[in-house]
Amino acid sequence: xxSTPDAWSNADAYLxxxxxxxxxxxxxxxxxxxxxxxxxxxxxxVGGKFLHLLARISGARRVLEIGTLGGYSTIWLARAVxxxxxxxxxxxxxxxxxxxxxxxxxxxxxxxxxxxxxxGADVLPTLVGGFDLVFIDADKESNTIYLDWAAKLGHPGTxxxxxxxxRDGEIVxxxxxxxxVIGTRDALRMLGEDPRFDAxxxxxxxxxxxxxxxxxxVV
Numbered sequence: 001x002x003s004t005p006d007a008w009s010n011a012d013a014y015l016x017x018x019x020x021x022x023x024x025x026x027x028x029x030x031x032x033x034x035x036x037x038x039x040x041x042x043x044x045x046v047g048g049k050f051l052h053l054l055a056r057i058s059g060a061r062r063v064l065e066i067g068t069l070g071g072y073s074t075i076w077l078a079r080a081v082x083x084x085x086x087x088x089x090x091x092x093x094x095x096x097x098x099x100x101x102x103x104x105x106x107x108x109x110x111x112x113x114x115x116x117x118x119x120g121a122d123v124l125p126t127l128v129g130g131f132d133l134v135f136i137d138a139d140k141e142s143n144t145i146y147l148d149w150a151a152k153l154g155h156p157g158t159x160x161x162x163x164x165x166x167r168d169g170e171i172v173x174x175x176x177x178x179x180x181v182i183g184t185r186d187a188l189r190m191l192g193e194d195p196r197f198d199a200x201x202x203x204x205x206x207x208x209x210x211x212x213x214x215x216x217x218v219v
Contacts, residue, residue, distance in 0.1 A: 005209060012206035016045040025107035026075060033070030036099045042069055043137070043163065044207045048076040051135060051161065054215075055080035058159045060132035065089040066120050066146050067138030071100030071113075077135065078109035088114045088131075090123045092138070124149040131155075137163040140180040143187035151196040151218055158218040162187060166203050166212030191216050 001007055026048070033042065043051065055063060055077055061084065063077050068091035078087045091097040097117045104113050116123045120138055124146070134150040136143065143162065150160045165171065165188060170181045191199035191214055199216035 003205075005205075008205040008209070009207045012044060012046060020045045020049050025103075026072060028106060029070055029072050029075055029103035032099055032103050033072065036070070036095070038070050038096060038099060042072040043076075046206070047163075047208070047213075048073055050213075052076040052080045054159060054161065055133050058133055058157075060159065061085040062131045062133075063087045064127070064131040064134045064150070064153060066124075066134070066136045067091065068100045068115060069096055069137075071103040071107075073135065073137065074100060074104055074113055075107045075109060077133075078104065078107075078112040081112060083112070085112055086114065087112055088116060088127060090116045090118070090120050090138075092117075092119050120149075121145050124153065127153055129153040129155070131158060133159045133161070135161045135163070140164065140183035140187075143183045144190050147187055147190055147194075147197070151194075154218040156218055160197070160199075160214075160216040160218065162191070162214040162216070164208075164211055165201050165214045166210050168210045188214060195219065 051073055061081055063081055065074055068074055068089040074087060074089050094117050097115050101115055104110050120142060131153050134154060136146045165184050167181050167184055170176055171185055191197050196219055197216045198219050199214055201212060201214040203212040
C-alpha cells in the first residue's frame with residue numbers, strides 16, 4: 001500500500017475503531033464543537049486515548065491543559081485523573097470555553113475541570129503549581145512561554161506533552177517564515193537545551209496529516 005494521506009487516515013480510523021471505540025460523551029463533544037463552528041483541530045481519537053493513558057500511567061492527579069478548544073481532550077484527561085483529581089484548562093476564547101464547559105459537564109466530569117479564560121501568558125502566572133502532567137496545545141508562537149511555565153508549575157517527574165511538532169516536516173527549515181514552524185522549532189530547541197527538561201519527539205501520520213508530539217519530563 002502506498003503511503004498517502006488517505007492511507008494514513010484510513011489506518012487511523014481502523015486503530016480508533018479497534019482501540020478507542022465509540023463513546024457518546026466524546027462524540028457529543030465533537031458534534032457540539034462542529035455545530036458551534038470551532039476549528040477542527042482537536043486531537044485525534046487515538047491521540048486523546050494516548051493522553052488519557054499517559055495521565056494514568058504517570059499517576060497524574062493534577063493536570064494542566066493549555067488550549068481547551070471544545071473540551072474533547074479535556075474530557076479524556078478528566079476521566080484519567082479520577083473523581084479526586086483536577087484538570088485546570090486554559091482557553092483564550094470565551095466562546096470556545098462556553099462550548100467546552102457544556103460538553104465537559106454533559107460528559108459527567110464537570111466537577112473535575114476548572115476552565116480559566118484568557119491568554120496563557122496572562123493566566124499561567126496566576127496558577128498554583130504542583131501539576132503532574134501538562135498538555136500544551138495552543139498557539140505555537142507561544143510554545144516556549146508555555147514550556148517555561150510548565151517547568152515552573154510542575155515538579156521533578158512532571159510529564160509534559162507538546163502537540164503538533166511535525167508541521168508537515170517544515171521543522172527542518174531554518175529559513176521558514178511560518179510563525180507556527182518558528183515557534184515549534186524554538187520549543188524543540190528549548191526542550192533539547194534547557195536543563196529543566198529531558199525530552200524526545202515522535203513524528204506521526206494519520207487524520208491530522210504529517211504531525212507529531214514531543215514528550216518531556218521535568219528533571
